[in-house]
Amino acid sequence: MKTHYGIYGGQYVAETLMAPLKELEAAYESAKADPAFRREFEEILREYVGRESPITVAKRLTEHLGGAKIVLKREDLNHTGAHKVNNTIGQALLARRMGKRRLIAETGAGMHGVATATVAALFGMPCEVYMGALDVERQAPNVERMKMLGATVHAVTEGSATLKDAMNEALRDWVANCDDTFYVIGTVAGPAPYPEMVRDFQSVIGVEARRQCLERFGRLPDEAIACVGGGSNAMGLFAGFVDDADVRLVGVEAGGKGIATGEHAASINGGRLGVLHGSKTMLLQTDDGNVIDTYSVSAGLDYPGVGPEHCYLHDIGRAEYSVITDDEAIAAFDALCRFEGIIPALESSHAIAEAIKRAPKMPKDSIILVNLSGRGDKDMENVKRYKESHK
Amino acid sequence: MKNRIKNAFAKAKKESRGAFVAYLTMGYPTLEASEAAADALAEGGADVLELGVPFSDPFADGGVIRSAAYRALENGVALKDVIALAKRLRTRHPQTGIVLFSYYNPVFSMGLERFADAAADAGIDAVLSVDLPYEEREELLAVLRPRDIGYVPLIAPNTPIERVGDSADGVGDSFLYVVTVKGTTGARTELPSDLSARLEAIRAVSPIPVAAGFGISTRAQADVVSRHADGYIVGSALVRRLGEAGELKGEMLP
Structure with a gap:
């Protein structure tokens, strides 16, 4: 093994x-x-979780942005509300x-x-x-x-x-x-x-999404985007496309208040090589090798390490890893609510935010596949509180 | 070759007793108090000192050592301070074995070559890393070996006996740290009933001395262990007593 x-x-x-x-x-x-x-x-x-989960074209959001077609992989529709x-x-x-x-x-x-x-x-x-x-x-x-x-x-x-x-x-x-x-x-x-x-258990996400894209659009997406805390939903999505060299894989880390502030959870973008919880990985740590308290508005991304295979995909250039701040994630959360009638998890909102940034710069016949890894019911209070404190 | 650890175990054997290996979390309750306690232990009969490096995520430790680690971190104590402290202890206790006891990340994070140079300069005899099993340890051993620094392998209750020989192989001046119980560090009222047989079995295949730790807090437990091993390790009990009294004196030792 x-x-x-x-x-x-x-x-x-x-x-x-x-x-x-x-x-x-x-x-x-x-x-x-x-x-x-x-x-x-x-x-x-199939019978308990309700798979397969559909893909949904985010029509109004796509029109609003005026670029690439944004397609959502609907892990939020699984029983329990996430991947x-x-x-x-x-x-x-x-x-x-x-x-x-x-x-x-x-x-x-x-x-x-x-x-x-x-x-x-x-x-x-x-x-x-x-x-x-x-x-x-x-x-x-x-x-x-x-x-x-x-x-x-x-x-x-x-x-x-x-x-x-x-x-x-x-x-x-x-x-x-x-x-x-x-x-x-x-x-x-x-x-x-x-x-x-x-990754293997989560690969059902990417395997389904790949087939669904081929069936629905007759082609693969140009980009596959997912949020990364530890990185299981992203790894599951990437697993379906990693051998398709033309599909760009994009992981999105939690930028919190911005990398420069030090208050974030972006291990690949803001960490250095270390060892925690059994693996060697990119780690948010002090000069002395103690683990730093991370910060993100999204509790699910609030982890100082990241899956080792993500670090590897980053090193070999097969996947890229970007950063989305709290503010950008909250704006994406709102956008998906208002344009599509879907309340996304704050974690998944980071991936949506990345797609919102990229779509307008891409041609209309291109496709961005976003893993909507979970629904946002659990986040209502947090979003409300965030908005009240950021008026 | 200095062989301080080997000599420490040999000396205890000659005196028909188990070697006393004493663990303290450095920086607890203060850096000065932990240094004074280490002096007291070395003068009071400890054959080997284990200097614990505080770490933010002490997932293998029980409550006593965790609390001590968090306090030491609040005191601003890090690996480099523990190495500097080891160097001071070395000048005062030229014969005592000194083991640096750390989670792997602080060591790895310092840079392995840099760490090994500093440890050698401090006169540290061996390194023990809680979360660096046989499968992963070669990168550290590769920098320790050329500097004559040993590595202390852990043997768990569920470590197959075939694995003991591999674990003890190529570790230099060292001993096997046999973990008596599955679980975290800390005092236990009773040690496992099969411990004696297990220690004998390990001793039969180990080319280096065998010491048992985790859960040993009383003289009686130390005596039982010493009948079947070359030494015993006391950690949490010392850390607790040091925390309560602010210092360690001879009568507090098991």
């Missing part, structure tokens, strides 16, 4: 986790080769296959926590979710959803009390309980095999 992407990735974990990681690698290899596993995964995606569930179903199936009885997860915005709590209920497994105490406050509706689904939510108060600290606590739980516990990581970060495994 591939553990590194160029100089990135790897398994930088405590020795106690090496045995469970090797067990996981072996189980995943065997599951991948088993058609029954694939069949069950696809059946649940996260594609991955949690895959990992829960694997957990069951491995005989693990208990699921744990970290969550930032709460979408991955909700998606894990959902599959735990579906599979009848106990579930504990670690969430930074700040995020528990920022994303209260998702905390309620997780509880309603039967999960226990632990508010993590130490460190910066955000996603990275939640992940630290989940790792501590896993180290102590790895015999019977499966750690469901929500993004393409963490030690191998997680980055590859999560």
Whole structure:
């Protein structure tokens, strides 16, 4: 199994986790080769998640911008309201296959926590979710959803009390309980095999979108754009197009108040090489190698590292990574609401904002595919508060 | 070759006791207090000192060491300060083994060559990185070896015995750090019942001394471990006592 992407990735974990990681690698290899596993995964995606998710031409937004056609991949229409569930179903199936009885997860915005709590209920497994105490406050509706689904939510108060600290606590739980516990990581970060495994489970996004573009437009998009925190929805989208050299892949990092202010979460654009949570990756850190508290209006992008394969795609020039600020993301959020009747997640609004920047400079017969990774119901309060404080 | 760690274990063996390996988080409760405590330990019988480097994301540690790390960071203590402190300790304690104990990112972030030069200059005998398993450690070992600095591998309760030999291979002047329990650092009232057999099995295949740590806080636990290993490591218990009393004295040692 591939553990590194160029100089990135790897398994930088405590020795106690090496045995469970090797067990996981072996189980995943065997599951991948088993058609029954694939069949069950696809059946649940179809009958429970409601896949495939459609693509939608954003007609009025496209007309308004007067350039490239903007096409949305509608992961917001999945059960639970985001792409996260594609991955949690895959990992829960694997957990069951491995005989693990208990699921744990970290969550930032709460979408991955909700998606894990959902599959735990579906599979009848106990579930504990670690969430930074700040995020528990920022994303209260998702905390309620997780509880309603039967999960226990632990508010993590130490460190910066955000996603990275939640992940630290989940790792501590896993180290102590790895015999019977499966750690469901929500993004393409963490030690191998997680980055590859999560990408594979999310690749359904890109594989579907590619086919849908060919069916609907008779051609591939010119650009495929997705937001990048850890980077799972982007990796899922890119997976469908990475071999199509003519399709430009664009990841969008959270610029927060702007890279120059230092208050952002743009690891590739503003970080330097480091090691956190099991992988070598671009990392937001101090000169002394301590991890910096990140900032973004979008809790789901608020992570100081990024998936190792993104760093690699960036290095080899296969994907480019741009930055969208809070203000630009909020403006894109509004635009999609008003022009298309779709309330996007603040995370996905970063990708929309990038498309809004690019579309007017591109010819009308070109196509930009944007991954609308989640819906924005969870963000209503935040957007309201943001606008009130930025009048 | 200085072989201070090897000699420290040999000396303990000659005295028919387990070597005492003492961990402290440097910078806690203050840099000065942690330095004074390290002096007290070296003078009070510690054979090897483990100098803990505070890190923002101590995911392998229990509550005591985490709190200490956060406090040390608030005190502005970083890897370079711990290396400078090690150099001062080295001049005062020429025989004591000194291990730099860190998460990998601070070390990697400094630049491996630069780190290794500084560690060699400080007279550090070996480095232990919590999150740098066998599969990933070669890049660090490659800069430590030419400077005669050892590397301390961790052996977990679920590490297959076949892996122990590989882990102990090519690490220079060092010992195996056998983690007694699955979980994070911190005192446990009871050690696992199969620990003695596990330690004997590891000792049988290890070319370097074997010391056990995680959960050891009392003299009685240290004695039990010393019957089946070459040494014992005490960390959280020392950090807690130092935090409570502000200093470490001989009678506080296990």
